[in-house]
Amino acid sequence: MTSWSHSTSADSGNGAGEGGHAPLLRMSSISKAFSGVPALIDVDLDLQGGKVHALLGQNGAGKSTLISIMSGVLQPDAGSIHLDASEVRFSSPSDALAGGVVAVYQELSLLPNMTVAQNLTLGIEPSHAGFIDLRAMETKAREVLDVLGATDIDPRMAVGDLSIANQQLVEIGKALVRDARVVILDEPSAVLGDDELSLLYAMVHRLTSTGIAVVYITHRLDEVTEIADEVCVMRDGRKVLDEPRGDLTQGDMIKAMVGREVLLDAPPKWQSGQSEPSTGPSLVVSGVSLPGMADKTLDFTVQSGEILGIAGLTGSGRSRILRMLAGLQPPIVGTVHLGDREIRVRSPRGAISEGIVLVPEDRKRLGLILNQSVLNNVTLSILRRLANWGWLRSVVGRKHTYEMIERLSIKTAGPGQEVRLLSGGNQQKVVLARCISTKPKLLLLDEPLRGVDVGAKSEIIDIVGQVAQGGAAVIVVSSEIEDVLALTDRILVVHDGIVVGELVGEEASESNVLSLSSARNA
């Protein structure tokens, strides 16, 4: 160790060492709702200095909201936060920082053009009368990097020139420079490779050994077994489990994450049955490597008339498969056959002309032109078909839009209404309408039911089912396993760019998918 130390964390470390009854940070009865929809309901959480608290839960369980409140990004509707037994109110991130609560987000928040030292000390630059003490700044950076075991990082390097793992290290260093007492790590392992994990674990141990309380969010249960002292599971905005790791098995945690209520709330299933797939495989993917995963290959097929689900954690490659097929990340390495011919798509336009369309994950940013009309959005991909010598036959476009509004029961004032004024579910239907207007042979759906209310959900499920019945092959990707299960009984589980399992029929259950995708080296 170096001479670097700071008194506050050492003190709290001692406090926690004596049996850990006095929590460093206590959140009591925290509730938070977004436009009436509860995201957190009456959550209590105690953090002990020197311990790693794993925070688990599925997407939408309330983890992000909870840590946003802890770090001052959001304010709770009800409840209180105590730091060292005195009540605090974090009305902004700088309040939380001043209290020693630092969040390290999944999307790293560093400035790539600035140096390591500048990033580390941003906002608390050592300075006299507005002038920076460059030497003190670099010394401080050096000390923190040494504490984290990053002796090879030069504080004067631009952050953009560092590897992702080292950037994350700098990000955690930011917490140390700020004399952090609570460090929140939001899925720190999602951006790291296997070999970098041990580095991360060592870093977390260094943090806790100085008395810092660590909140560790992850989807990978083997990491919990590896590193956590306490396990806290969230589900549907409530805390459903909060125990020392002790004898908790991964099965216990999965059970807590999935729960029973989820099954009751599950969206209605699409009743296929009638259409027997099929006329042989429609999509054949063989020996394909995803961008950035050149050493891994994927093989799978989808029958025409079939819906295939793909599940996996963030970073597993599940969305990349769709982006690759849709021509968004050319070139395709490996071979892809659609129908009876091999296809090579180099752009979304090329993909569309091959009959492949993608309903993207982020509909507001990637799926819609928000400030334009329903008509413009629905017809955007088929303008060529609607035009004669470059002149749009507006009557045909209008008629087509009316048909789509009818078929998908889009609730809108009319074809001229701006899309941004529609609800989430109806916006998603507009994206879907644009995509199925092209009469696709392969329909790709990324998170098709995210942020969609229950009614629209079942309608979208029906439409996708009809498209499949019409003979198209369909692939659905979602982080919400229940959404995938609502559409299909055949699920591929991917992990790090390879297929780690296929679940069909009865086997395709939420807990099976979770345990397959959470296992690191399945």
Add this chain to the structure above:
Amino acid sequence: MTTVKERVSGLFINGYAVWIFVAVLAAVASLTSDTFLTERNIPNVLGQTIPLIIITCGLFIAIIAGQIDLSVAALVKLTAVLVSGIGDGDMGKFLIAAALAYSIGLAVGLVNSLFIVVFKAPAFIVTLGMFSVLEGLVLAYTVKGVGSVPTSVVNFFYGSFGPIPYAFITLLVMLALLFAWFHFARLSLRLYAVGGDKEVARRSGVNSGPVITWAMVLCSLFAVTAGIAQVSRAGVGAPTTGEGLELSAITAVIIGGASLLGGRGRLIGAIGGAVLLVLIDNALNMIGVSQYTQGLFRGAIIVLAIAFFVAKRGSRT
């Protein structure tokens, strides 16, 4: 290890590349024209760079902070007519008018940032509006050249130490201070941080409001300084003083390697950009391109240069 490609892209990122072009252009001009390297032309070119460099420094600060200021040229104009009109050849009144101009500059910067920071209006529109307001003020005050600048001030601008005007030496001292400021000031680091990513800065405990306010105020104060320099060189302030300077300054900043989106760029590059622009004008004059077609060449050179510089700046985002 650094490859040749990285080194080249480093030159562009650090703002040195533009100076290579300045050197090449200066060399070409000296070889092809007998008038370029003369005792008359050198002080002339150096003098011409002064107002543009000053205003470029101001805009550089605003652009680094992720903002833009289109009102600077109108502020130059207003400063010029006020200083000349109110001063009217008298040193005492000249100083009072200069103080008045700086107060107006301060107010302009504060009003600009009020709209940007508090009302969240885009800087482009806010400062475009301010441009119109200031132009209106100028024309309400005078529609033709007014008053004069004290001879001692004009002499200071034309007097020189060898081929180097006193005013230019003053400018160099100013720039040295500014470089030191950029190197050591906490605010300058925060300009880069806020311009680079407001949300990252906020989450690190740096609020963008005060930083943007400082940037806009400094930019306006630099514009007033440029106005005083410009009118002192001209001897008399007219409503045409400083026309188009804002576009030249923005061009200079971008040629110098800064990003219009903020957070990236070096002052040395922006100054190089300003020098390059003045050289282009001067060289076109020297080789006898007519006033009427100069715009054509000038524009073409600038667009080509920017395409080249942006392409070479490399992949670092």
